Amino acid sequence: MFRLLRPLGRSVTYTRWLHLFIGCVIFGIWQFVSSDTNWVPFLFVALAGLLPWTRIAEGTQARLLLAPDGSVPIATQPSATWADRGRTSLWMLLRLGLGLGTAYLSMHLVMVSVDLVRVAAGGHADPEALLTPPGRHWWYALLAPLPWLVLAVGVVLLGRLITALAVVLLGPSAQERLAALEARTEQLLERTRLARELHDSIGHALTVAVVQAGAARAAGSPEFTERALDAIEETGRAALEDLDRVLQVLREPERAPGGSPGLDAADRLLDSARASGAKVDAELTGPLERLPGAVSREGYRILQECLTNVLRHAGTPSTAAVRVRVTATDRRLTLDVANPLDAPAVDRTTGSGTGLRGVRERVALLGGTARTGPDGDEWRVRVELPLR
Template sequence: MATVLRPLLRGRTYTRLLHLWVPALPFSVWIFIHPPTPWMPALVLVPLGLIPAVRTGEGIQARLMLMPGEAEPGISEEPSATWRDRLRTALWLAVRVALSGVTTVVTVWLPLLAYSLGELAAGGSPGGVPVLEDARPHWAYALLVPVPLVVLYAVVVGLGALVTAVARRLLGPSPAERLAALEARTEQLLERTRIARELHDSIGHALTVAVVQAGAARTAGDPAFTERALDAIEETGRAALEDLERVLGVLREPRRPVSSRPTLGDADRLLESARASGATVDAEVTGPLETVPGPVSREGYRILQEALTNALRHAGGVPVRVRVRVADGTLLLDVRNPLPEEVPGPGRGSGLRGIRERAALLGGRAHTGPDGGDWRVRVDLPVD
């Protein structure tokens, strides 16, 4: 019983009823203006449905009144872009008006029938209901009073579910809109993945430098070295905070363009940070870095950052050889460092996976793993 009566406690039952009542208003007004032609407003349904903006208005009404609170109601709020959408909107208006007429009749006559049955049970007259014109007062009519009300309840709930199903069918997104929504969703997921990689690379690098510097300063016991270590931690932390603020700004304002992301032109900052952490960095940069496209240069910076971070985290203050070369339409990033005592597997860690993902997205190749006694990260990215 509780399940059957649950729709009475749901707000959408009453918003759907209101949605069904609304189209009856112009017909009711027209009856007072010209009673002999109550059907006249129906003539404008097809021309009205062919107006592109009408689909937007109907979609907003359906979403708010038929499916309130649903995250993905499956209703389009875009104007009609094709003739198929226009015809679907016109058909929707016709169906909505027809269901509105049924709802109006039911919600008027069934309560009146219940009232007339109550009048007969109390010894009064039937009150103008045609089916009860010849009925005589009798107390037994009281047993029939709930019947019209139960039927009213079932019809209202059923018509609400029916108009909602029709709305999903006729006002739902077209194939082109579904494709656009899928593309937007894909872009959103890719952006979230990119932001996760950005945070991992930037914050992970800063924390690694801070940990290595703090440990080296404690071991060295040299005030001058400690001063340099604190300077390196401060500089790296400040850069990480700038990256964090930029990423959080993108999350707060999704439509704001991404700007000020570091490129390979800022690689000196990474190399100096690694040197300040105690590593001996032998860097060689050849070729015109300024000709590398922005996306490739930005991703190349992150790949180099992750490679240096791995070297500091797993090998400590060891010699690191960095080669950055632009030649023959390819950007080469090659980072080597001596293998530590415990060699990590070539596929372990989200950082290495991120390097391979970045390379694959740009149409390049990445190799990460042991190579001749060294740990090597080699990435080839096309720049054409």
């Protein structure tokens, strides 16, 4: 019994009741104009449903009153196709019909309850009531709560019915669901890209800081310590700029600052690696400043990850020899980074490291190729990115 009455304690039951009443307001207004042409309100709402913007008003009202918790998928966009307009028009007709039924039951069941009490007290029943109690019996008063119970059950069932119809008739169409899925996919891809950038940028800065601090302690030279602190400061400042940019994108995408650095700023990475003690032999050729934005940015991050891996896994920084070749032509960009395999590499032989996986993901998004692994006595990363 209590389970059946539980919906009566929920506010959504009464907001749905209100929604059903609002649906038949136009019918009540028309009764003051003409009571002989009751078909006019139905024609009016059917035609109104064909207007694209009607779906916005009906969807918004249904969301607020039928499912205020957002648990029901109801669209609030204008009708984009005639199928959407037809569904909205049918919704308007059904809403008007169910609203009239709800108003009729609400009014007459209350009248029946009042009549039962009136007749039990010796009065007369209303002849226009839905049911007229025969005779006059005192025990009719005991039946007075029954119409209210029927009304409560009817309100709950009609509310669930109108909500189910809203899902079918006002729910997102296949095109809208596809558009929402694409938008969600784009959002996830953007977050993944930002996560990769944070990994590369912050990981590079921390690696440089750790390597520089260890080398300065081992060297015991004030001059070397001064250079190490300068390198840590410069790298940390660049990482903070990247972090601020990424956080700005997450907070306010429409007001986000410019993109991440490109390969035309590769000297900053090379100088940072050299300041960490690595012997970097770099060869940068081609019009790097004229590379497409996406290729230049991803190429910068790939080079950054390669140098970070070298500093992280090549043992003593002063013994790390790195050969970097970046070649840009009219058709492709080639990055070739190699260093001797003279120290154990934690995750290189398996190729399962997060950094190398990020490199492959970046390359795959741009339709390029990436080869990573031992090549003779060197560990080599060779990436080719198409420019067209």
